Amino acid sequence: MATALQEVIVSPVTPVVMEEEHVQGRDRVPREGFREILAQAQRENRSYLMEHECKELLEGMGIATTGYLVAGSEDEAVEMARRVGYPIALKIVSPDVVHKSDSGGVRLDLKRAEEVRSAYREILGAYRCQHVVGVSVQKMAAPGVEAIIGVTRDPSFGPVLMFGLGGVFVEVLRDVTFRILPVTERDVEEMVSEIKGYALLAGYRGRSVDLPALKRLLLQISEIVSTFPEIRELDLNPVFLYPEGNRVVDARIFIGEVEEKAAVTKAVDLKGFFYPRSIAVLGASGTQGKLGYNVMSNLLSHGFAGSIYPINPKSPEVQGIKAYRSIAEVPGPVDLAIVIVPAESAPAAVAECCDKGVPFLVVETAGFAETGGEGAKAQTRILEMIRAKGCRILGPNCSGVINTHHRMVQSIGLMDDLGRGNIGLIAQAGVYAAGILTGLRNVMDFGIVATIGNKMDISETEILEFLGNDGNIDVIAMYMEDVRSGRRFVDVARQVSGKKPVLVLKSGRTEAGKKAVSSHTASLAGNDAINSAAFRQAGIIRARDNEHLFGLMKAFAKQPLPKGDGVLVVTYTGSLGVAATDTLYLNGLRLADLEPALKSRLERIIPDYVKTLNPVDYSFSMEPDQLVRTIEIGVESADVGSFIVVIQGEILGSFVEVLRRIDPCGKPILCCVACKEFMMADVIQMEKAGIPVYSTAEMAAEVLAAMYRYGVDRERRS
Numbered sequence: 002m003a004t005a006l007q008e009v010i011v012s013p014v015t016p017v018v019m020e021e022e023h024v025q026g027r028d029r030v031p032r033e034g035f036r037e038i039l040a041q042a043q044r045e046n047r048s049y050l051m052e053h054e055c056k057e058l059l060e061g062m063g064i065a066t067t068g069y070l071v072a073g074s075e076d077e078a079v080e081m082a083r084r085v086g087y088p089i090a091l092k093i094v095s096p097d098v099v100h101k102s103d104s105g106g107v108r109l110d111l112k113r114a115e116e117v118r119s120a121y122r123e124i125l126g127a128y129r130c131q132h133v134v135g136v137s138v139q140k141m142a143a144p145g146v147e148a149i150i151g152v153t154r155d156p157s158f159g160p161v162l163m164f165g166l167g168g169v170f171v172e173v174l175r176d177v178t179f180r181i182l183p184v185t186e187r188d189v190e191e192m193v194s195e196i197k198g199y200a201l202l203a204g205y206r207g208r209s210v211d212l213p214a215l216k217r218l219l220l221q222i223s224e225i226v227s228t229f230p231e232i233r234e235l236d237l238n239p240v241f242l243y244p245e246g247n248r249v250v251d252a253r254i255f256i257g258e259v260e261e262k263a264a265v266t267k268a269v270d271l272k273g274f275f276y277p278r279s280i281a282v283l284g285a286s287g288t289q290g291k292l293g294y295n296v297m298s299n300l301l302s303h304g305f306a307g308s309i310y311p312i313n314p315k316s317p318e319v320q321g322i323k324a325y326r327s328i329a330e331v332p333g334p335v336d337l338a339i340v341i342v343p344a345e346s347a348p349a350a351v352a353e354c355c356d357k358g359v360p361f362l363v364v365e366t367a368g369f370a371e372t373g374g375e376g377a378k379a380q381t382r383i384l385e386m387i388r389a390k391g392c393r394i395l396g397p398n399c400s401g402v403i404n405t406h407h408r409m410v411q412s413i414g415l416m417d418d419l420g421r422g423n424i425g426l427i428a429q430a431g432v433y434a435a436g437i438l439t440g441l442r443n444v445m446d447f448g449i450v451a452t453i454g455n456k457m458d459i460s461e462t463e464i465l466e467f468l469g470n471d472g473n474i475d476v477i478a479m480y481m482e483d484v485r486s487g488r489r490f491v492d493v494a495r496q497v498s499g500k501k502p503v504l505v506l507k508s509g510r511t512e513a514g515k516k517a518v519s520s521h522t523a524s525l526a527g528n529d530a531i532n533s534a535a536f537r538q539a540g541i542i543r544a545r546d547n548e549h550l551f552g553l554m555k556a557f558a559k560q561p562l563p564k565g566d567g568v569l570v571v572t573y574t575g576s577l578g579v580a581a582t583d584t585l586y587l588n589g590l591r592l593a594d595l596e597p598a599l600k601s602r603l604e605r606i607i608p609d610y611v612k613t614l615n616p617v618d619y620s621f622s623m624e625p626d627q628l629v630r631t632i633e634i635g636v637e638s639a640d641v642g643s644f645i646v647v648i649q650g651e652i653l654g655s656f657v658e659v660l661r662r663i664d665p666c667g668k669p670i671l672c673c674v675a676c677k678e679f680m681m682a683d684v685i686q687m688e689k690a691g692i693p694v695y696s697t698a699e700m701a702a703e704v705l706a707a708m709y710r711y712g713v714d715r716e717r718r719s
């Protein structure tokens with residue numbers, strides 16, 4: 002044994018702290034204390050902070066732990082155990098051992114000096130060929146509810162806080178929740194209550210844990226990470242939660258270089274970008290089939306009212322408009338330049354625009370970062386250029402902006418007439434946006450559509466902020482493959498969602514999806530659980546797929562928010578009424594209960610063999626006139642906040658006029674028509690009358706519930 006012990010390298014830097022206060026967690030180590038620990042780790046070229054070092058930091062912030070005494074000898078361990086009080090836990094302290102119990106480095110519940118001695122020797126024996134700093138001597142924590150608290154770094158959002166219950170909850174059920182740091186009281190409140198194991202925290206078999214103390218601990222961890230940006234990862238596993246207070250039983254931290262904050266580009270007003278008075282088109286063409294032809298043609302055919310300057314070195318005019326050989330020759334100022342020249346000429350074109358003093362550029366040309374290699378280098382050169390000159394770029398690899406309120410269509414594909422609507426759409430890919438615009442033209446009108454492509458400069462976050470303040474836009478939908486501005490995106494989205502709904506469809510959820518994304522717009526998708534958490538934190542409504550997104554978009558764009566959680570369901574068939582009802586209850590809404598007088602009025606309208614008054618079931622005999630009178634009754638009821646109307650497809654057309662004329666006094670109406678895909682003409686008429694139509698009662702109810710939740714949340718925040 003003696004020889005084995007001699008091989009152990011006992012580090013001279015062992016911090017042995019023995020004051021009683023430390024053990025009991027009363028002492029406050031000043032922040033400088035942790036700075037010193039960090040400095041020492043850096044000197045020793047370590048990225049891993051050992052348990053006792055972490056606990057010193059935690060105790061310094063007033064967080065209770067099992068203590069951070071480290072013994073350098075068996076006698077010292079026994080002396081420490083006597084002072085701490087039995088029972089005792091001993092653990093290996095080594096910069097090389099991260100998972101201590103896996104390799105025999107943790108001995109628990111030692112009740113006597115003799116046990117401490119033999120455990121001490123056994124631990125050293127197990128690690129005789131490794132660098133051992135000493136053996137940590139700590140109090141055995143009383144059993145409690147085991148929790149895990151962690152911090153990790155997300156490539157998009159930066160530091161992220163995780164919370165969950167320990168043991169099988171985290172290992173098997175993955176019952177954890179995330180929030181982007183720093184967190185607010187509301188965030189930690191939500192974290193604690195949204196895990197599936199919440200019942201165990203709130204009170205199970207008469208025992209509950211100290212929730213205020215737990216929330217305080219989560220806020221303290223957030224503060225620690227803000228104070229020490231060197232912290233890359235942090236793991237408190239386990240933390241024991243008690244009816245009163247809590248105790249950190251194990252801790253580890255990984256440190257690294259402090260990341261430079263991404264250079265924040267000076268906030269510019271994008272008004273001139275979305276509402277320019279003059280546009281130059283570099284690469285404008287008179288040859289049909291060329292992208293430069295389409296861009297020019299779109300500007301002209303949609304009636305852009307400002308000046309248009311085609312730039313083309315070869316022809317004196319393009320599509321009937323005087324052209325210039327270079328942008329330098331354009332006589333007046335240019336608010337915005339669209340670049341649609343071949344990729345190899347794009348950097349020179351951008352340089353000319355910068356020299357001319359054009360504040361905003363849209364580079365629609367593809368062949369940059371998304372192709373890697375030379376393309377990526379060219380993109381970097383362009384970025385350096387515009388940073389130096391202070392101009393801003395959308396793209397490259399995008400389809401520009403559409404602002405129907407400004408009659409501006411910059412798309413690379415020819416676009417037919419577009420109505421002026423109140424939906425703002427931010428999409429990474431141009432073709433996707435064009436497809437949506439054309440495909441949904443009959444049922445939804447857009448206001449501003451921005452396609453961002455490789456988003457080398459102007460980001461989705463800046464556009465979101467602008468749309469949040471644009472009076473023409475009431476609803477914002479985003480299709481995203483990645484999020485680059487991280488925490489700032491969360492902050493901006495939170496601000497905007499307090500004013501108008503922000504709907505997000507984020508793709509790239511699976512590994513396969515991510516690959517498709519990378520080859521597409523040079524993006525890397527973040528961890529999906531973290532995305533969901535960030536969206537929740539930002540007040541964003543996340544759509545599961547395109548159909549869900551469109552379903553949400555049209556309801557938010559056309560209908561007011563529900564006035565309460567009670568819903569009046571009017572249906573021609575009981576079955577769809579039941580389907581709607583189930584979904585309403587699953588999503589936090591309920592069937593409204595009419596006042597007695599209104600019930601009697603309703604009874605006079607419905608067939609006498611029908612017994613239920615909500616869902617109001619007309620059993621195949623629903624007439625437009627009955628529907629109007631039913632809705633009028635619902636409008637008068639204080640318990641009805643919204644309507645779901647299930648209409649028979651075959652006679653849908655006969656309902657359009659009455660629904661167009663009805664005034665539901667600010668209460669939303671959503672319509673369900675089973676198999677609507679096969680009755681498109683009437684469905685379109687209904688949509689044009691402002692009533693969103695869904696193919697299933699479940700979707701109608703789900704969308705209604707999302708609107709209700711959004712309204713409640715916005716109310717709470719204002």
Ligand code: ADP
Pocket residue numbers: 067090092099100101102103107109139140141142143238239250251252
């Ligand atoms: P590891 O490095 O393996 O994660 P831990 O320090 O977490 O080591 O110890 C392993 C387990 O031993 C813990 O999950 C906890 O259940 C128990 N444990 C460790 N230290 C104590 C202590 N001071 N009091 C009570 N239980 C402890």
Ligand code: MG
Pocket residue numbers: 238239251252
């Ligand atoms: Mg542990």
